[in-house]
Amino acid sequence: MKLLELLGYYNYWVFAITLMIGLYTVISKDNLIKKLIGLSIFQSAVFLMYITMDKVEGGTAPILKAGVEDQIYSNPLPQVLILTAIVVGVSTLALGLAIIVRINECYGTIEEHEILDAD
Amino acid sequence: MIIVFALFLLTLLVITALAIVRSENLFVSVMLLSIFSLLMAANFFILDAADVALTEAAVGAGVTTVIFLSALALTTEREKQQATAQHVALGSVCILAALIIYATFDKPRLGDPEAPVHQHVAPWYLEMTPEHIDIPNVVTAVLGSYRGYDTLGEVFVVFTACIGVLFILGVRPPEQSAKRTAESGGLRHHLIPQVVGRLLIPFIILFGLYVQFHGEYGPGGGFQAGAIIATGVILYALLEGEGAALAAIPRPVLLGLVVGGALLFGAVGIACMLMGGAFLDYSVLSADPVLGQQLGIIIIEAGVGMAVCGALLSIFHAFAARESQP
Amino acid sequence: MIDFAIDALSWILLTLGGVCVLIGGIGALRLPNLYTRIHAASLTDTMATLLIFTGIMLQAGFTLASLKLLAIMVFLLLTGPTATYALANAALLSGLKPDAATITSKVTGGSNG
Numbered sequence: 001m002k003l004l005e006l007l008g009y010y011n012y013w014v015f016a017i018t019l020m021i022g023l024y025t026v027i028s029k030d031n032l033i034k035k036l037i038g039l040s041i042f043q044s045a046v047f048l049m050y051i052t053m054d055k056v057e058g059g060t061a062p063i064l065k066a067g068v069e070d071q072i073y074s075n076p077l078p079q080v081l082i083l084t085a086i087v088v089g090v091s092t093l094a095l096g097l098a099i100i101v102r103i104n105e106c107y108g109t110i111e112e113h114e115i116l117d118a119d
Numbered sequence: 120m121i122i123v124f125a126l127f128l129l130t131l132l133v134i135t136a137l138a139i140v141r142s143e144n145l146f147v148s149v150m151l152l153s154i155f156s157l158l159m160a161a162n163f164f165i166l167d168a169a170d171v172a173l174t175e176a177a178v179g180a181g182v183t184t185v186i187f188l189s190a191l192a193l194t195t196e197r198e199k200q201q202a203t204a205q206h207v208a209l210g211s212v213c214i215l216a217a218l219i220i221y222a223t224f225d226k227p228r229l230g231d232p233e234a235p236v237h238q239h240v241a242p243w244y245l246e247m248t249p250e251h252i253d254i255p256n257v258v259t260a261v262l263g264s265y266r267g268y269d270t271l272g273e274v275f276v277v278f279t280a281c282i283g284v285l286f287i288l289g290v291r292p293p294e295q296s297a298k299r300t301a302e303s304g305g306l307r308h309h310l311i312p313q314v315v316g317r318l319l320i321p322f323i324i325l326f327g328l329y330v331q332f333h334g335e336y337g338p339g340g341g342f343q344a345g346a347i348i349a350t351g352v353i354l355y356a357l358l359e360g361e362g363a364a365l366a367a368i369p370r371p372v373l374l375g376l377v378v379g380g381a382l383l384f385g386a387v388g389i390a391c392m393l394m395g396g397a398f399l400d401y402s403v404l405s406a407d408p409v410l411g412q413q414l415g416i417i418i419i420e421a422g423v424g425m426a427v428c429g430a431l432l433s434i435f436h437a438f439a440a441r442e443s444q445p
Numbered sequence: 446m447i448d449f450a451i452d453a454l455s456w457i458l459l460t461l462g463g464v465c466v467l468i469g470g471i472g473a474l475r476l477p478n479l480y481t482r483i484h485a486a487s488l489t490d491t492m493a494t495l496l497i498f499t500g501i502m503l504q505a506g507f508t509l510a511s512l513k514l515l516a517i518m519v520f521l522l523l524t525g526p527t528a529t530y531a532l533a534n535a536a537l538l539s540g541l542k543p544d545a546a547t548i549t550s551k552v553t554g555g556s557n558g
Contacts, residue, residue: 005228007122011166012223014129020216021136028208029140033187033194037148040183041136044159047175048132051168056237057230061169062257063337064249072232074167075241076257080266082171083258084273087342087427090178090186091280094434097190098287101441104194111199309534315527319520 011052018045032100032110036093043089047082054078125165132158146196149187156180169338170258173330177346182431185353189438252412254335262340263416267399270419271384274426278381281430288437316358323351331424335413341420345427353435361439370436373429380426384419391415451503458500465493479536480543487529494521 022045025038054075062076100110107115135158139151156179163172227234244261252260262270324347331344356364388399396403401415472485498518505511 007126008229009223009226010126010129011229012226013220014133016216016219016223017133018136019219020212021133021140023215024205024208024212025140027212028205031145031199033145033190034148037139037152037187040152041139041155044155044175044179047171048159048162051163051166051171052229053227053234053236054168055166055230056232059167059230061167061338062245063169064245064255064257066255073245073257075237076244076261077241078236079168079171079258080261080269082168083174083262083340083342084269086171086174086178087273088276090183091277091430093183094186095280095283095287097186098284098434098437101190101193101438102287110194309531311530312527315523319523322520 012049015045015049015052018048030112032103032112033097035112036096036100039096040089040093043085047085050078050082050085121165125162128158128162128165132162144197145191146188149184149191152187153180153184156183170256170340170343173338173343174346177343177350181350182346182353185350185435186438189435193438193441251409252416253409254413254416256335256337256339258338259334259340259416259420263419264401264412267388267419270423271388271399274381274384274423277426277430278377281377281433284434284437288441313358316354320351320355323354324348327351331420332417334420335416341423342427345424345429346431348424348428349431349435352432356435356439361436365436368432370433373433373436376425376429377433380422380424380429383422383425387415387418387422455500455503458496458503462493462496462500465489465496469493478544479541480533483529483533483536487525491522491525494518494525 019042022038022040022042026035026042029035029038054077056072056074059072059074062073062079064073065071103115104110107118109115109118132155135151135155139148139155142148142151156175160172160176160180163175227236244265245257248254248257248260252264254260327344327347330339330347331341334340334344352364352368355367387401387404391400391403392398394403399415401412402408404411404414466489469486469489472489473482476482476485495518498514498521502511502514505514
């Protein structure tokens with residue numbers, strides 16, 4: 001029983017590890033596109049945590065089945081929030097990449113230390 | 120039994136994330152990122168989130184990869200070597216990871232029905248949806264009606280990103296534009312992808328429309344449909360050249376889609392106000408309040424689909440039309 | 446009885462499909478260069494698609510879900526070999542020559558398109 005409980009936390013540990021991998025990529029890599037990739041990983045880890053919270057034991061996807069009583073459904077609320085968040089994430093990603101393309105045209109490089117040296 | 124599968128997928132997720140960080144070739148990182156998004160979508164599906172899995176697969180594994188690849192084509196492909204070793208960053212990240220893992224022991228067990236997140240509002244949504252709105256997909260009901268303001272805000276975020284990218288990348292020297300669109304022939308000389316692509320594009324767009332209009336009965340909705348239709352048109356642009364795709368759906372039409380979608384959403388809200396209700400209160404749209412809610416949800420989902428499709432296509436064309444500097 | 450037969454058949458098909466994917470994965474790791482790896486990954490992928498989807502369709506019975514699975518299988522069978530062609534073509538166009546030791550036929554490996 002203890003092992004099963006521990007396995008229940010596996011989702012959260014994977015969330016923590018993936019979050020930190022993404023954060024490490026953002027703060028330590030010099031290449032701007034690599035930083036954006038790390039930010040994307042960071043966002044996905046946060047989505048994983050929210051969706052983990054919505055699962056109910058013995059439940060199913062929150063699409064109501066007609067005529068079936070006493071069916072347990074999983075929580076629809078985190079799914080709505082994460083749907084919005086995914087689209088917002090891709091919007092910010094597109095905007096960030098556009099800025100990187102312009103930085104490349106102005107400075108000729110997308111390595112952070114070279115850009116800071118050029119200024 | 121499914122728990123073994125779930126554990127395996129989660130472990131693959133961590134391995135893929137590590138591989139993304141460690142690889143130096145940015146092209147490899149972007150491809151691994153799309154695999155990461157697909158694994159994340161599979162994880163979401165195992166956790167009973169069908170709508171979110173569809174969105175992550177369509178938007179994350181599809182459109183994000185295309186945008187990243189177009190940005191890579193305009194910049195470099197390989198990352199330069201780090202000059203200094205990053206011990207401080209690694210150490211602080213490890214300490215943070217340990218802290219977060221320590222904090223997760225206080226979280227409710229996975230699937231616990233007594234967890235605080237399953238009390239208060241969520242059972243109310245599940246109970247009241249057949250009474251107020253009467254559509255099977257509760258996520259669409261909450262997204263469109265109960266939490267309609269958030270969706271309105273999101274459409275405007277997509278709109279802002281689109282015009283932001285167009286402002287940043289839209290300026291281009293005029294004499295290069297004609298030369299560029301004339302010589303981009305796409306993959307016309309490659310027969311097999313062209314034949315298969317031409318066969319599949321109508322079905323992709325048909326599937327996108329199916330997802331749009333079946334958002335109330337199954338997983339689907341405006342965002343997924345917009346992303347799928349945009350993917351179909353991007354496939355056409357890759358096969359026939361960007362000029363042909365612009366001839367098929369010109370830029371003014373794309374801008375009209377984006378603006379029209381956002382305005383449609385706002386117009387529905389204002390129409391509700393003019394008919395006597397509150398902003399975005401769809402019950403007053405028709406004599407029967409349930410029918411009014413369904414009508415409102417269909418119209419705003421159409422607005423969302425138009426806005427997302429137009430925005431993603433405009434962003435793609437903005438990236439693809441930019442000539443890379445020597 | 447017929448239920449047991451359908452279950453047993455779908456078990457066999459799914460296991461064979463899994464074995465195909467495993468062989469493809471091992472091949473993609475162990476074979477020497479890109480063109481041989483493409484052989485391993487693509488052939489086993491197509492076979493596994495057929496086997497796994499037939500196994501699942503047997504489980505789903507004669508319902509709408511079966512029809513959707515058939516549509517997905519046709520889609521995968523169309524796009525999988527196309528992706529393989531595109532990959533091999535891109536490799537050839539970017540200058541990667543097939544290793545001379547792995548050419549078995551008399552036709553030279555430098556064809557265009």
